[in-house]
Amino acid sequence: MAKSLGIFVTTKDCMPHVLGVTQAAKSKGAKVKVFFTWIATHLTQHPDFKKVCEIADDVSICVDSYRKQGFDPQVIPDGLTEKKMATQAQHGIIIEDFDCYLSL
């Protein structure tokens, strides 16, 4: 069975890596979860953000970071639902439940 991969994103210039790794892992049948926090919540505005949401099994962001970075928490980025405007617990899930871990 393919391994699962969790990606923890803390930087804002890494969207090509997030997309590239997600696509490659999915093509190998892996389960992929991505969590964006702090300055990386700016990537919700990136043209490829929705694509990552469509390809990965689960994508969420830290809503507290999103607010602190100047975004309105009521405005849900394309590709996410209200439930995916989440907390650091999502990082905990990646560490606890996924076979492999990548921070970007």
Added chain:
Amino acid sequence: MGEYKKVCLMYRHPDYAIDGIRSALGLAVENMYAYGVVMDTTLPAFDDNTVESIEMLRDMEGDILSTVSANCDTNGLTPITLEELGEKLREMTHIVPYGIK
């Protein structure tokens, strides 16, 4: 997977350190051993929220350390050398170079 996870986050850029400390606390409340290490940068005195976060983290057997002695003096971070950090990382299940350098 009965063993508790051990996670070390490392912050080299001042813009990422405070949030990185919060992130470490977030893992500690999920029942992990969480450590944060401030490197390369000297931070101003922490606000009450950050002080409280570090106290909570220490209560949960985590810690915030620094390789920069000024951070240990100003903010009470636990001193650690680069060599000691390397040895500590060997015990970790997850190593997170947080943000940018």
Added chain:
Amino acid sequence: MKILNVYRTEPDATVNKLVEIVTRDREADSFNLYDGAPDYDKLVDKIFAADQTICWW
């Protein structure tokens, strides 16, 4: 224990020192994200083959 070191930028002395200690007496592999277009397929193969991946600054 097999460690994969992924480098987002060219490693400096601090990163090299930490990598040296973390990988001591352990099997290690590496992947550069900073030079040219990365082969993500190869990176994912390496991540899945490793026990632990560290993605350095």
